[in-house]
Amino acid sequence: MLGEGGAGRRAFGTQNRTLWFWVFVGPFLLGLGVFTYVPLGWSVYLSFFDAHNTVTPSDFVGFGNYTEMLGNKAFTDSLWTFLLFSLFIVPTTFVLSLALALMVNRTRGAQAFFRSVFFLPAACSYVVAALIWKMSLFNGVRFGLANTVLGWFGADQTAWLSTTHPPWYWLVVVTVRLWLQAGFYMVLFLAGLQRISPRLYEAAAVDGARPGWQVLRHITLPQLRTTSVAVVLLLVINAFQAFDEFYNLLSDARGYPPYARPPLVYLYYTALGQGQNLGLGSAGAVILALIIAVVTVGQARWFSLGNKEG
């Protein structure tokens, strides 16, 4: 194709689709290759080597890094931390954002106002949100708002971030994410709600369905199916990436506490902390990537199985 007839003039003509395809897609694909595929491959390679403080591997250790990582209680604990975190945050965010969407959708007058208020936290970074939560809302000493308000009712002061029994720090970690995320997913649900044909509701009314729970269960929720699948998928992927709020809420000048380390926080300290153990960190990254791939594919399978019935 490229060398066709040696007609240089025609090489850049509309007819030469292959060439034009690569002019448009090539730069992007090249960059993606260099900055995504190469690091991935390099990471797999590096995970089989001993690489302290260096990006040039020295000694081949086989699966040594993997067995060390999987035998390390701190790392497996971080996986459990993540599991607990997502088991809680995924359904909670789902229910809250759906509830917000249902309420906002039925509000006629101030719909834009409420939508904006709930969506606004999306403009904050986790760093800023964590700062407000740690230094003002859930501060351990009495100038924190939560302790001030509880103090009006005579409650004792709580050191929210350092109390592990009961695990009050979860309350702080979870509410930050709820505040930041709920509005974003509410917008997704609102979009889904507005696509439902009013005729379905009219038909339900004719059939004698009472407005409220019956309509919600038999009309609204089934119609939101595609949106719900997407929301759950995004929530799980985002939970896997939890780093910013954990790091900013819990680390301070004295370091990071041994509890509440999700996998990324753990990898960050392994690969770039004092030891700079890049081989070990790479093995952890590969393990995490594999887990995410399995979960994502499993979830997609599971949902598409359910789809066939609907």
Place this chain on the structure above:
Amino acid sequence: MNDDALVRVGRALRVALLIALALLFLIPFYLLVRNGLASEADITSPDWTFFPSTLHWSNVTELFDDSTVPFARSLLNSALIAVATTLGTLLLASLAGYGLARIPYRHAGKVFYAILGTLMVPAAVTFVPSFVLVSSLGWVSTLRGLIVPTLFSAFACFIFRQYFTGFPAELEDAARVDGLGYWRTYWRIVVPNSRPVFAAVGTIVFIGAWNSFLWPLVIGQDREAWTVQVALSSFTTSQVIRLHELFVAAAISIVPLLLVFLFFQRWIVAGVERSGIDD
């Protein structure tokens, strides 16, 4: 009670609940501004008051005069990174999306799946290998290292491809009749008629770049390469915390995004709605 009364009570309850939730959602913003303008004594006072006793606008000047935290520099870095990332992503991803959607090529499907596949790997998981690559390029603590690796967003490419697949063919056919090639058709016909999707993707990318934390933390090891988020974080984890400066810095850091929200909210909403949910 009859049905009518029930409906009215239900509506009143719903509105009351919405207002209560809205207030809850606004409290953190209020705390940010209140503490940003309060004196340090007011912030840490055990006798908490809704309004600080006096407003300290001098917190702003104090922040920029503080030589221990290069806040002005980090603001500039963040602005440069966010703008460059947004423009670069829009250019690269829109070209690729258009090529995938509109230029017939035998292997276009395979290329598309090669790109889509990277969406499965969360960017944050690749930070260790990416750091390895960037450091072997000698790009640690450079703006290059902060910008270039983030320019190739499979997400943005995916949205552009979906959008261009549905672009009306008549417009392009007319351009073809006028003798325009792919390149000029793209710039003169397709781009000017696709402003909403560019605005939507652009705002999403801008917000992501401004708020991103892990990558700048990993790459910005020298203070000169700090972004706003890294500077704020270093404030909270440092030994000596100047709370009033910290809060005013955080408040300043969200101003650019509030402006973006004000001007582009409907694009963001449109972009969010379009981001693959419609298939």
